[in-house]
Amino acid sequence: MKPMLQIHGLKKQYGTSTVALNGIDLEVHPNEFIAVIGPSGAGKSTLLRCINRLIDPTAGSIAFLDQEIVGANKKQLRQIRSQIGMIFQHYNLVDRLSVLENVLHGRLGQMSAFNGVFSRYSEADKLQAIALLQKLGLEEQVYKRADELSGGQKQRVGICRALAQKPELILADEPIASLDPNSSKVVMDSLYANCKEQGIACLVNLHQVDVAKRYATRIVGIKSGRVVFDGSPEELTERMTQHIYEGKEHQMFQNGSAIEQAV
Amino acid sequence: MQTAAAVTQKKLKRNVSLAFFAAAVVFSLWYINFSFSEFIGGIPIFMNFLFTDFLPPKASDLPTYFGPVLDTLAYGVVATVLASVIGLVFGFLMARQTTPHPVIRTVMRGFISLLRNIPFLVWASILVVIFGVGSMPGIFSLILFGSGFLARVYAEAIEEIDSHATEALDAMGAGYLQKIKHAIIPQFVPGYISWTLFMFELSIRASAILGLVGAGGIGSQIKLTMDLFQYNRTSTVICILIVMILVIEFMTKRIRERLI
Numbered sequence: 360m361k362p363m364l365q366i367h368g369l370k371k372q373y374g375t376s377t378v379a380l381n382g383i384d385l386e387v388h389p390n391e392f393i394a395v396i397g398p399s400g401a402g403k404s405t406l407l408r409c410i411n412r413l414i415d416p417t418a419g420s421i422a423f424l425d426q427e428i429v430g431a432n433k434k435q436l437r438q439i440r441s442q443i444g445m446i447f448q449h450y451n452l453v454d455r456l457s458v459l460e461n462v463l464h465g466r467l468g469q470m471s472a473f474n475g476v477f478s479r480y481s482e483a484d485k486l487q488a489i490a491l492l493q494k495l496g497l498e499e500q501v502y503k504r505a506d507e508l509s510g511g512q513k514q515r516v517g518i519c520r521a522l523a524q525k526p527e528l529i530l531a532d533e534p535i536a537s538l539d540p541n542s543s544k545v546v547m548d549s550l551y552a553n554c555k556e557q558g559i560a561c562l563v564n565l566h567q568v569d570v571a572k573r574y575a576t577r578i579v580g581i582k583s584g585r586v587v588f589d590g591s592p593e594e595l596t597e598r599m600t601q602h603i604y605e606g607k608e609h610q611m612f613q614n615g616s617a618i619e620q621a622v
Numbered sequence: 623m624q625t626a627a628a629v630t631q632k633k634l635k636r637n638v639s640l641a642f643f644a645a646a647v648v649f650s651l652w653y654i655n656f657s658f659s660e661f662i663g664g665i666p667i668f669m670n671f672l673f674t675d676f677l678p679p680k681a682s683d684l685p686t687y688f689g690p691v692l693d694t695l696a697y698g699v700v701a702t703v704l705a706s707v708i709g710l711v712f713g714f715l716m717a718r719q720t721t722p723h724p725v726i727r728t729v730m731r732g733f734i735s736l737l738r739n740i741p742f743l744v745w746a747s748i749l750v751v752i753f754g755v756g757s758m759p760g761i762f763s764l765i766l767f768g769s770g771f772l773a774r775v776y777a778e779a780i781e782e783i784d785s786h787a788t789e790a791l792d793a794m795g796a797g798y799l800q801k802i803k804h805a806i807i808p809q810f811v812p813g814y815i816s817w818t819l820f821m822f823e824l825s826i827r828a829s830a831i832l833g834l835v836g837a838g839g840i841g842s843q844i845k846l847t848m849d850l851f852q853y854n855r856t857s858t859v860i861c862i863l864i865v866m867i868l869v870i871e872f873m874t875k876r877i878r879e880r881l882i
């Protein structure tokens with residue numbers, strides 16, 4: 360199958376000295392659920408943010424569905440971004456708006472400026488948003504203000520917002536790093552199930568190796584801005600994990616084993 | 623860790639600063655011929671004036687001030703609304719996340735800072751010369767000063783908004799106006815209401831001072847009654863002003879608590 364996302368020689372340097380990404384090559388195929396693991400500061404967030412250009416890469420190329428992202432102009436970039444959902448560690452909802460409005464925000468990228476500014480969402484969009492919220496168990500929360508929700512609920516709203524885009528790809532930057540084990544499990548289950556069902560490819564940054572192994576169809580290990588492992592969860596041996604986290608072993612299991620108990 | 627030398631140096635610096643401050647005070651007192659005896663001696667005269675000429679307030683002609691009070695409130699509303707509209711436009715041009723271009727931001731900040739740093743009494747004095755004595759120079763100077771003030775505090779309130787939500791909208795391909803509408807404005811509303819109410823309070827307080835340069839409103843009554851040596855009427859006006867300010871402060875506080 361043809362890859363949907365092709366990253367080639369991706370480099371990112373902050374200032375004059377910090378090299379966050381040092382030549383990343385990565386291909387993502389449709390339907391893949393890829394966990395990106397690696398110690399703190401390895402460059403996981405930078406990699407995800409380069410893909411939708413929240414961060415501008417220093418060098419390299421990124422092709423998404425045959426469109427070049429790195430050289431895209433403003434309009435092209437908006438169009439590309441509208442096909443890529445993003446989920447954040449801190450949920451990044453608009454606190455003072457309702458849950459429904461937050462989910463509808465997912466439609467903005469595909470609407471005209473005028474319709475977007477005046478919230479002229481189509482009836483179909485509204486129905487879809489409510490259906491998504493129901494599916495993720497948030498039917499009681501539809502009209503609540505986003506800041507009234509618990510962390511796990513907020514993250515599920517974040518997932519709904521990403522799904523509302525009807526994206527080809529979802530980028531999730533540590534979606535469960537701020538959640539307790541029970542909520543983490545609900546969030547990961549929802550993300551995984553919906554991506555599988557709708558054929559959405561997903562890149563998830565994770566701190567917890569065991570969570571990565573549980574869900575991922577493929578694991579990418581990053582260390583000091585380079586890909587040091589790329590294979591199936593079975594291929595990720597204990598030794599390999601040690602190598603990826605060398606010197607930072609304590610970061611491998613941060614509340615990850617707790618998810619095991621919550622199952 | 624601080625070394626002994628650093629501590630000594632700090633002490634020395636502090637003593638030198640204190641000495642400079644003391645010298646400045648002494649010099650200033652001498653320079654303006656400040657007289658303590660006159661100051662102390664003035665207190666009984668002031669008390670006498672306060673209790674014989676000023677008090678009690680003349681309550682009988684309260685109804686005659688109804689008009690000026692209404693004027694002042696209306697000026698306050700008009701000045702606040704217009705200053706808020708102008709302030710919004712400039713505020714959005716000046717705030718980091720919402721400015722169309724960094725150069726516009728810098729230019730606007732400079733312009734607004736100029737506008738804001740001219741005290742509104744100076745505006746009023748200038749405008750009285752241009753428009754003549756009356757209510758217009760009062761309203762205009764409030765609008766000028768208020769626009770500058772609000773532009774600045776609005777811009778600061780926008781810049782303090784958490785960038786998380788804007789980042790999410792960016793990531794999904796929302797445009798400039800969409801981001802302003804859906805991420806910036808909802809989070810800016812509490813700050814906007816709070817500062818606009820404060821501006822209304824300011825404009826009511828300012829009416830006392832504006833009256834002194836003949837710029838209309840209840841403040842004019844202070845000057846008028848004093849020019850006629852009707853001091854117990856002056857005290858009535860002052861009482862009315864204090865009550866107005868207290869009531870408005872109370873109301874704006876309640877509105878703020880409700881909305882945020």
Ligand SMILES: Nc1ncnc2c1ncn2[C@@H]1O[C@H](COP(=O)(O)OP(=O)(O)OP(=O)(O)O)[C@@H](O)[C@H]1O
Pocket residue numbers: 373374377378379397398399400401402403404405406
């Ligand atoms: N805005 C920035 N300015 C300067 N340096 C940065 C910036 N963002 C990240 N870095 C640096 O780039 C490197 C990679 O950071 P990144 O956030 O991508 O790591 P990460 O793998 O996501 O880490 P974590 O697991 O802690 O989130 C780090 O050394 C970090 O200090």
Ligand SMILES: [Mg+2]
Pocket residue numbers: 403404405533
């Ligand atoms: Mg990170």
